[in-house]
Every structure is written in C-alpha cells, then in structure tokens.
Amino acid sequence: MNITIDTRSRIIAAAKPRFHSRSYANVGIQEICEGAGIQKGSFYHFFPSKRDLVMAVIDEFADEWAHGFVAEAFDPALPPMERIDYLIDAAYFWQKSIKQVHGRMLGCIFGNLTLEVSTQDDILRAKLLAIFTRAKSRFQEALDQAIAGGDIPPLDSALTAEAMLAYLEGVILLAKAQNDPEVLYRLGPAIKTLRIELAQA
Amino acid sequence: MNITIDTRSRIIAAAKPRFHSRSYANVGIQEICEGAGIQKGSFYHFFPSKRDLVMAVIDEFADEWAHGFVAEAFDPALPPMERIDYLIDAAYFWQKSIKQVHGRMLGCIFGNLTLEVSTQDDILRAKLLAIFTRAKSRFQEALDQAIAGGDIPPLDSALTAEAMLAYLEGVILLAKAQNDPEVLYRLGPAIKTLRIELAQA
DNA sequence: CTTGCACTTAACCGATCGGTCAACTATATT
DNA sequence: AATATAGTTGACCGATCGGTTAAGTGCAAG
Numbered sequence: 001m002n003i004t005i006d007t008r009s010r011i012i013a014a015a016k017p018r019f020h021s022r023s024y025a026n027v028g029i030q031e032i033c034e035g036a037g038i039q040k041g042s043f044y045h046f047f048p049s050k051r052d053l054v055m056a057v058i059d060e061f062a063d064e065w066a067h068g069f070v071a072e073a074f075d076p077a078l079p080p081m082e083r084i085d086y087l088i089d090a091a092y093f094w095q096k097s098i099k100q101v102h103g104r105m106l107g108c109i110f111g112n113l114t115l116e117v118s119t120q121d122d123i124l125r126a127k128l129l130a131i132f133t134r135a136k137s138r139f140q141e142a143l144d145q146a147i148a149g150g151d152i153p154p155l156d157s158a159l160t161a162e163a164m165l166a167y168l169e170g171v172i173l174l175a176k177a178q179n180d181p182e183v184l185y186r187l188g189p190a191i192k193t194l195r196i197e198l199a200q201a
Numbered sequence: 202m203n204i205t206i207d208t209r210s211r212i213i214a215a216a217k218p219r220f221h222s223r224s225y226a227n228v229g230i231q232e233i234c235e236g237a238g239i240q241k242g243s244f245y246h247f248f249p250s251k252r253d254l255v256m257a258v259i260d261e262f263a264d265e266w267a268h269g270f271v272a273e274a275f276d277p278a279l280p281p282m283e284r285i286d287y288l289i290d291a292a293y294f295w296q297k298s299i300k301q302v303h304g305r306m307l308g309c310i311f312g313n314l315t316l317e318v319s320t321q322d323d324i325l326r327a328k329l330l331a332i333f334t335r336a337k338s339r340f341q342e343a344l345d346q347a348i349a350g351g352d353i354p355p356l357d358s359a360l361t362a363e364a365m366l367a368y369l370e371g372v373i374l375l376a377k378a379q380n381d382p383e384v385l386y387r388l389g390p391a392i393k394t395l396r397i398e399l400a401q402a
Numbered sequence: 403c404t405t406g407c408a409c410t411t412a413a414c415c416g417a418t419c420g421g422t423c424a425a426c427t428a429t430a431t432t
Numbered sequence: 433a434a435t436a437t438a439g440t441t442g443a444c445c446g447a448t449c450g451g452t453t454a455a456g457t458g459c460a461a462g
Contacts, residue, residue, distance in 0.1 A: 167368045170366075
C-alpha cells in the first residue's frame with residue numbers, strides 16, 4: 001500500500017514549494033515530475049489534471065496551518081485577543097524563516113492563488129474561498145469570546161473577523177511587494193484596531 | 202507619426218483588459234497581437250519583451266487611476282478623512298461596474314501582479330512597489346492633514362497609511378475570492394478604524 | 403530620383419505546455 | 433500457474449510559449 005501513497009505524496013511534496021514560491025501557471029507538470037523523480041504518465045495516474053494537483057496542494061497547506069500555527073494561536077486556553085496577536089506573530093516568524101531559507105518572501109499561497117486563478121477557474125476559487133471562510137470563523141470565535149468576556153466592547157464579529165482576515169492578507173501582499181517580512185512585524189499588530197460596529201436595529 | 206503611436210497604443214489597449222482579467226502568465230503575446238490586429242514582429246518593434254509591455258500596462262493603469270478616481274478622492278478641497286471614504290467608494294463602484302460588464306470581480310491589477318510575479322522578477326516587483334509607495338503617500342498626506350486639523354488624534358501617519366493601503370488590497374482580495382464587489386462595500390469603511398500609534402520617544 | 407529609416411509582414415525557432423497512450427512490471431488473488 | 437489489477441515507463445500528441453529573422457512596404461529628407 002505504501003508505494004502508491006509514497007508516490008502521490010512525493011508529487012505533492014514536489015509541487016508545494018514550487019506553487020508557493022512561483023505561481024500556478026509558471027510551474028509545469030514536467031518539472032514537478034522531475035522533482036518527484038517520476039514520469040508524467042505516473043503523475044496522471046494519481047491526478048486527473050493539474051487543477052486536481054493544486055487542489056491537493058491547497059489541502060495540504062490548509063492542514064499544515066490548521067494543525068500547526070493556527071491550532072497554537074487559536075488555543076482556547078489563551079485569552080481571546082491574544083490568539084490574534086499570536087497568529088500575527090506566527091505568520092511573521094513563518095515568513096521570516098522562509099525568507100532566510102529561500103531568500104524571498106513567498107507570502108500566503110491562498111492569497112497568491114486567489115488573485116491568480118479566481119477569475120479563470122470557479123472550482124479553484126470556491127476551494128480557496130472555503131479556506132478563507134474557515135479562517136474567518138477562527139477570528140470570529142475569538143472576537144465573540146472576547147466580547148463575552150468583556151475584553152472588548154461589542155461589535156459585529158462576523159464583519160470584523162472578515163476585515164481582520166482581509167487586513168492580514170493585505171499586509172502579506174505589501175510585505176511580498178517589498179520582499180520584507182518586517183512589514184508584517186510593523187503593520188500586523190494593528191489588526192486589533194479594526195472594528196466594524198453592529199448595525200443599528 | 203501617428204501610425205506608430207497608434208499601433209503601440211493599440212497593443213497596450215489590447216493587453217490591458219487581458220492582464221487585468223486573467224494573469225500575466227496566462228496571456229500570450231500572440232493573443233495580444235490578434236487583439237491589436239498586428240503581427241508579432243510588429244509587437245517586438247515596440248516592446249523588447251513581454252515584461253516591457255506589462256510595465257507599460259502598469260503605467261497606463263497607474264495614470265488612469267492617478268488622473269481619475271484618485272485625483273477626485275484626494276482632492277485637497279475635501280476634508281482629509283472624507284478623501285479616504287471617497288477612495289473606498291470609488292474602488293467599490295469601479296469594481297462593481299467592471300463586474301456588471303465583465304461578469305467578474307477583477308480586483309486590483311497591481312495587487313494581482315504583485316502576488317503573481319514578485320518572487321520571479323525583481324524589476325517588476327520594484328515597479329509595483331513604486332506604485333504602492335505613491336498610493337501610501339496619498340493616504341499619509343490625508344492623515345497628516347487630518348491630524349493637523351484636529352479631526353483625528355495623533356498617530357503614526359506613515360505606518361497607518363501603509364496599513365490602510367494593505368487593508369484596501371486585502372479587502373479587494375477577499376472580494377475577488379467571493380467574486381462579489383459588495384465585500385468592498387461592507388468592509389471598506391472600516392479602513393478608518395485602523396490606527397498605529399506613534400512610537401514612544 | 404535615391405537613399406535611409408520606421409514600420410510591417412509572415413514564416414520560423416527551439417522549448418515547453420497539459421495531457422494521452424500502449425506497453426511493461428510488480429504484486430496480490432484465485 | 434493463471435489472472436487481474438495498480439503502478440510505472442517513455443514516447444508521443446497538437447498547441448502554444450516568448451522571441452527572431454529576412455524580406456518587404458511606405459514615407460520623408462537629401
């Protein structure tokens with residue numbers, strides 16, 4: 001059973017850093033196959049198309065985040081607003097370590113792919129949107145608990161959570177434009193100043 | 202003199218909507234030549250490379266913005282903080298009208314290109330960064346004047362301006378992920394809640 | 403009337419694109 | 433031992449990629 005799984009995961013492992021550091025269109029199947037040490041026919045045994053591969057890559061990144069930084073940051077044991085600080089910190093250190101190794105700020109693969117493909121492929125767009133929707137829920141939970149605990153004044157947690165997610169993506173975008181993770185360090189903490197009030201009844 | 206200029210600007214005119222609505226890698230020279238009704242050799246008479254074309258396209262978009270919405274929004278006659286409202290409004294209506302015509306939220310071409318190419322081409326990255334830097338200055342001027350006029354409490358106008366720009370780009374990204382300009386309408390106004398305090402002396 | 407230059411045409415370059423295919427190997431089942 | 437099936441190989445597909453080139457065309461200056 002393991003050979004099969006191994007090949008498939010080697011394909012994904014070869015694809016992940018390439019899609020992250022370049023772009024969807026700029027990475028070819030052939031290069032991925034070379035990276036994985038397999039032949040093209042073998043690739044298409046496991047993935048019906050390039051799009052299916054990138055979907056699997058998206059899932060892998062999402063799992064990696066969900067079980068790594070995000071799980072740590074949104075730890076229920078932490079005070080709610082500190083979770084948001086933690087997430088910003090984690091994003092900063094992650095991007096910084098990538099730059100140290102790779103020499104480049106690679107940014108957020110979900111944001112990267114969203115801007116590249118979402119006008120051309122609604123299935124990919126839906127997949128990426130689902131990732132963002134889940135991320136937003138994490139912010140919203142933290143905000144709701146912060147409000148319930150009296151840590152912050154009441155606000156529209158759904159919209160504010162979405163605004164915070166947008167801000168995070170935007171900060172990563174600007175950091176990538178400057179190839180400098182320190183942008184995240186300077187701008188990130190201001191995420192907690194974002195507020196969208198509850199609409200009047 | 203006009204034939205030459207006409208051909209060059211027809212190339213740019215054919216390229217602009219294509220780069221905006223798809224991506225840099227996904228639009229080929231051949232397609233642009235067909236769109237402009239010329240031959241490939243003619244293209245390379247005016248542009249040494251595809252990259253030079255996209256630089257010209259970036260300039261065109263930048264000029265269009267600078268002399269259009271941005272000039273209106275950052276009108277010195279407007280109260281400083283209202284300029285920011287105006288810009289958000291303008292971005293919203295622009296994206297909305299694009300979607301009505303094109304059926305898609307295309308987002309910000311500067312953001313799109315930044316995430317696609319900035320790890321692969323430092324010259325393009327520098328060009329895009331210069332656009333962002335100019336945009337940040339507009340925000341900062343408005344903030345400085347708002348502070349001077351007592352409209353808002355003092356803050357770090359350089360960092361807050363950058364944060365606002367990041368937020369705008371992030372909101373457009375999320376709107377594109379949802380293919381829905383209304384996201385801009387809902388989240389946009391919260392840009393004014395962003396604050397980064399002055400560092401202690 | 404000629405020379406020169408800006409511009410255009412259309413064929414062409416090697417490389418790569420995403421994807422297919424038939425033949426082959428290895429393993430597990432009967 | 434025979435069969436079925438999962439996985440693999442490597443050649444191949446037509447299309448397109450960014451870019452080049454040689455041969456023209458048309459106009460303007462001398």
